[in-house]
Amino acid sequence: MSKFKKKTKADTNIPTSALPDIIFMLLFFFMVTTVLREQTILVEQKIPQATQLQKIQKKTLISYLYIGKPKNTSLYGSEPRLQANDVLINTSDLVLWVNQQKDNLSEAERDQIWISLKADRDVKMGPISDIQFELREADARKLMYASVNKVEN
Amino acid sequence: MASKRGRMAQEVNAGSMADIAFLLLIFFLVTTTIASDKGIMNILPPKQDPNQPPPEVELNERNIFNILINANDDLLIEGEFRNDLNGLSDEIKRFILNFGNPDEDAIALFNSLPPSLKGLADQSPESSDHPMSGGAVISIKTNRGTSYETYLEVLDLVKKAYFEIYGERVGLTGEEYRTLSGQTPAEKELMDRGKENIPMAISIAEPDKTGS
Numbered sequence A: 001m002s003k004f005k006k007k008t009k010a011d012t013n014i015p016t017s018a019l020p021d022i023i024f025m026l027l028f029f030f031m032v033t034t035v036l037r038e039q040t041i042l043v044e045q046k047i048p049q050a051t052q053l054q055k056i057q058k059k060t061l062i063s064y065l066y067i068g069k070p071k072n073t074s075l076y077g078s079e080p081r082l083q084a085n086d087v088l089i090n091t092s093d094l095v096l097w098v099n100q101q102k103d104n105l106s107e108a109e110r111d112q113i114w115i116s117l118k119a120d121r122d123v124k125m126g127p128i129s130d131i132q133f134e135l136r137e138a139d140a141r142k143l144m145y146a147s148v149n150k151v152e153n
Numbered sequence B: 001m002a003s004k005r006g007r008m009a010q011e012v013n014a015g016s017m018a019d020i021a022f023l024l025l026i027f028f029l030v031t032t033t034i035a036s037d038k039g040i041m042n043i044l045p046p047k048q049d050p051n052q053p054p055p056e057v058e059l060n061e062r063n064i065f066n067i068l069i070n071a072n073d074d075l076l077i078e079g080e081f082r083n084d085l086n087g088l089s090d091e092i093k094r095f096i097l098n099f100g101n102p103d104e105d106a107i108a109l110f111n112s113l114p115p116s117l118k119g120l121a122d123q124s125p126e127s128s129d130h131p132m133s134g135g136a137v138i139s140i141k142t143n144r145g146t147s148y149e150t151y152l153e154v155l156d157l158v159k160k161a162y163f164e165i166y167g168e169r170v171g172l173t174g175e176e177y178r179t180l181s182g183q184t185p186a187e188k189e190l191m192d193r194g195k196e197n198i199p200m201a202i203s204i205a206e207p208d209k210t211g212s
Helices: A002-008 A019-033 A091-104 A107-112 A125-137 B002-008 B017-031 B089-098 B104-112 B115-118 B146-170 B173-178 B185-195
Strands: A062-068 A081-084 A087-089 A114-119 A143-148 B038-043 B064-069 B075-077 B080-082 B136-142 B202-204
Touching: A019 B017, A019 B173, A062 A125, A081 A091, A081 B064, A087 A091, A091 A125, A091 B104, A125 B146, A125 B202, B064 B146, B089 B136, B089 B146, B136 B146, B146 B173, B146 B185, B173 B185
Parallel strands: A062 A114, A114 A143, B064 B136, B136 B202
Antiparallel strands: A062 A081, A081 A087, A143 B038, B064 B075, B075 B080
């Protein structure tokens, strides 16, 4: 009998001395993967869904364009607007913007620039095709329609 | 006396270390947005020279798979009104792989296809001539009032048809082919072999201005 009693008396404490290390490991993971957003998005962004998504391996080559209805409709109206960096721009300024983005890249990568078009799903094709026309003018012909993976229902 | 004091302050109290780390962890958890750089890739055509008229490309009507989307998001596919997109991807696959009027190179291409794709390859004279360059083109024409979502949905299905063909040629599923990164020589070789002689011919026409 005494043998059983001994067993129940066994130490039930979980050693917690390694807990800070585990937490630190998680912390470092999130610190490394975090991309702090340096831009405030001024337009609505409901990214459309699609299935045939591909990934660009080199993220430095990507420049982002946002298009959608402005969030602040009293200031910017309700028509879809284009946002580049931190400001709303007109489609006619797009060539200039593309050239600025190209200047940020190194000489060899300049013609490999990808434009990621983050368009709201309620935008019509009119503004989109205007953007495509300007991008052709600016010779930035690699375009990616940003979309999220479709959830099969 | 001095030696005693020194021994006492030897250890730092590390009990609250976990709490501090937790606090930081929660901060980063909340602020993290795992950036998703995924999307449908598209290469735009080169810009037009205003002094030069666009080159006239002679293409037979049967070599073009017409997809029209109007301002109400109604679809007209090969002259036929559609309500939904069911089965469109398979139709496009059949259209691309049709060998209606093959030349010698196209016959060589046909013989190199795996049996599963040969089964899909008809020889209907009304459909496209061959899958090679200048043989089969998918044309998507929208209106300025077409919604971006519908356009992307159609483009998605066209891409799907191509990726499935490419994948099948190298013994992968369309999904596996699509996620190849091309970073290792082996993957690059697979990618090149998949799309060899079957270029992705998707033509996106300038949208109509009427009814927007």
